[in-house]
Amino acid sequence: MYQAQAEAFDNEGIQCSTINLDQLSPSSRITPAVSNDVIYRGWMLNEQEYQNLWASVINSGGKLVTDTDSYLALHYLPNWYELISDLTPETIILPKDCNLELELKNIGWESYFIKDYVKSLKTSIGSIITEPAQAVTVIHEMQKYRGKIEGGFCIRKIENFLPDTEVRYFVLDSKAFAPEANKPIPEIVIECASRITSRFFSIDLIKTKEGKERIVEVGDGQVSDIVGWEPGRFAQIFIDD
Incomplete structure (x- = not known):
């Protein structure tokens, strides 16, 4: 599932390493070893699993850009809902x-x-x-x-969302990115991004039949699919940032 992303990162000169999630522990082996800022790309992890991943990266010589508290702040809906309650369904x-x-x-x-x-x-x-x-x-x-x-x-609460209007944006270090490089960023996405302190997360935007733009959901960027994105464009945001 992540092969195309790994190839896109490699094309941009971004090092990729692998870890076996089936045997994840605080001392899991990462190949090759990592250094500097690390971003995880993989399945959703619960709190203990993410703590194990964090420890594994530290032991390998790197540091995840998203600590456990920041991961859970975006992974669990109640943790982010109050921050954007006026922008998303009740x-x-x-x-x-x-x-x-x-x-x-x-x-x-x-x-x-x-x-x-x-x-x-x-x-x-x-x-x-x-x-x-x-x-x-x-x-x-x-x-x-x-x-x-x-x-x-x-x-x-159910709102009158228009089918096929949902778009995923990624935010990296407070800067929002669209699936297409030259696509303008909606004001509601910029506002949402300004209220959340995580370094890397996703924002799903949709339109209603009444013509409004609404945030469907936000999530930790590391475990968010790149639905609607080309792998090359996704890798590019880590260069453009």
Whole structure:
């Protein structure tokens, strides 16, 4: 999955190393050894896994540009929601041991987008429901297909998003980059980038039927896919920065 990115980085003169995530520990071997600032590209990691990655990079002679606190600040929705609550759909955070069906009845929306702190359900009945009673199925399917509910529940209000208008931007050291080099950066992306202190993260922007621009989600840039981007363009932002 990351082969094309590795080749693009190599073409830009950026060193790439590999680490075996299946055997990740604080002393995992990185080949070749790293130095200076390091950016991870790979699967999403939980807190302990990321701490192991951090230690492995340190032991190899480098330092991740994103420390564990910064990673979790973007990886878990409740950690970034309050920073941009006016730019993104209304969200209610609930503990995972709550009576979700009852909570949805109390909220009283016409429909609900349900995810845990990290991911939504993309299989079975999906993440959008219209009846609180469907919450039982959502919980069961999240546990079945994802193995666990990470953190708790995030109940997001449905807005009238236009299909096929979502665009991913990356922010590196406070500078936002678009999928195309000469594409202007929307003001809402610049505003979002100014409120978040992480050195490397992604911003997903979408348009509504009413003509508004809204932030769908932000995430740690290291574990964000380059959907809509060419590998060469993605590698270029580390040179342009």
